[in-house]
């Protein structure tokens with residue numbers, strides 16, 4: 111769980127014909143608006159450094175135009191960096207030659223797109239097989255794999271339908287199956303669920319988490335929706351104007367937002383629902399036998415009834431029922447007060 | 452420019468071209484020999500096979516292309532009308548030259564269109580040439596062709612192709628450029644190389660547009676039949692030409708109607724074929 115799968119170092123992307131010349135300007139502090147106003151170049155990414163751990167879900171968040179799509183496309187090099195490196199399993203993919211880059215894309219990364227980007231002239235089976243046929247895999251083997259993934263995403267019976275005969279949610283399942291069929295280590299999902307209705311969206315999120323339990327892919331998931339980010343992300347990176355302003359887990363982002371941009375993002379979140387007991391407990395306290403106990407990874411909200419019944423506080427236990435800390439009414443009051451302002 | 456130097460200028464250009472064609476005319480003609488052989492063979496095949504067989508084959512193609520019983524029956528009547536009024540041989544000559552012409556424009560036009568779609572520079576260079584090909588009066592470029600190759604089938608074929616090929620080229624280019632960028636990006640993301648992208652994504656998705664171009668090309672080729680007959684191409688154009696010079700109204704009208712009948716058949720067949728290729732795409736490309 112702790113190996114770094116993807117290491118992004120000092121990554122810059124400037125859009126425009128003289129991008130290289132302007133990297134120094136960006137390094138000396140010019141921001142996105144100024145670069146556009148003065149030099150008519152668009153700052154896509156500004157010195158991004160990010161480690162993405164193996165088998166984890168790394169969410170990337172930010173407002174529209176903040177560089178999310180640009181960043182994710184550097185991981186399979188659909189966009190060439192202006193400067194910097196992207197290491198995957200220790201190999202710098204920005205240095206790959208053409209043929210190696212194709213091989214890399216064919217084997218290491220699968221991508222899911224916001225507007226599905228299915229092949230309208232292929233039926234579902236051929237869509238899911240696309241990546242395999244690009245690799246010139248044996249026909250029957252490729253069909254077996256495709257059918258396996260069609261079944262996994264719950265679309266058995268639709269193999270011979272065409273994309274425009276399917277609902278949005280079903281189309282994105284095809285998109286997911288198409289990406290998974292090549293069995294990539296890395297799954298790149300660019301606002302994959304943003305175009306779906308809320309109910310279908312929740313469904314897809316659950317399905318993704320469910321699949322991930324066994325798959326253990328390294329997933330980069332882009333969204334502009336904080337609830338989605340909190341639900342899916344092991345870590346959440348936040349972009350603003352091409353800059354990475356914060357990268358942390360849900361608790362860090364909610365409790366210690368790096369700047370105003372991040373606080374604005376998180377201000378409407380229901381903290382007691384998202385935060386776990388462990389993130390606000392007091393580890394110095396002593397066990398009090400007469401108090402009730404709660405689990406460390408329970409949400410605050412779920413512990414509120416127990417808390418209200420208790421006289422002086424709660425004992426916090428970890429999953430093996432060992433005592434790890436205490437929590438008082440004051441701790442919770444403080445969180446509630448903070449979410450108000 | 453003074454009239455004297457203008458005369459000199461024309462004379463020297465013509466002279467240079469004449470000596471060029473005297474020197475290389477035969478060699479260039481030889482290049483076209485295979486096409487000529489094929490054209491002659493195809494025309495003979497249509498002429499010499501028993502007409503019911505030819506009609507049957509043509510109706511078969513009409514039905515396969517259009518899947519329409521009405522159009523097939525309509526075509527049957529058109530062919531019977533043509534035969535009854537003694538225009539069968541001329542019609543078969545026209546069908547053969549249009550057929551060969553269409554095959555050549557497709558074989559040549561689609562690759563050029565692909566080239567154009569892949570590079571803005573190629574497009575900037577080819578577009579004005581296409582404009583000239585479409586607007587220059589045909590007689591003007593017929594002159595050097597006839598000077599080079601004499602009068603006959605090949606110059607006629609070339610004239611028709613020059614006039615009719617631009618739509619295939621333009622619409623191949625357009626069709627490929629119009630392919631949804633996200634779909635193309637998906638192909639890239641899965642590691643498709645240029646050829647895989649072209650043959651598995653771009654061309655299939657551009658096919659309906661390319662087909663619209665082929666349809667236009669066929670129509671334009673038919674429109675050239677009369678002009679081509681002036682330089683010795685056999686077919687329905689020749690009696691029309693004769694009718695014009697001798698003021699035979701009925702003869703002109705009958706042959707004109709035969710050309711119209713062919714045009715309608717070619718048009719409907721290629722259009723409904725093109726439409727059928729789009730069936731699964733409506734609404735899926737947005």
Ligand SMILES: Nc1ncnc2c1ncn2[C@@H]1O[C@H](COP(=O)(O)OP(=O)(O)O)[C@@H](O)[C@H]1O
Pocket residue numbers: 125126152153154172173174175176177178179180181
């Ligand atoms: N090909 C391009 N040429 C010029 N500017 C671009 C290009 N692609 C993206 N941009 C710009 O880069 C910035 C980041 O875009 P993007 O990564 O698509 O943002 P996001 O996905 O977060 O909405 C935007 O300002 C966008 O206009």
Ligand SMILES: [Mg+2]
Pocket residue numbers: 178179180301
């Ligand atoms: Mg985006």
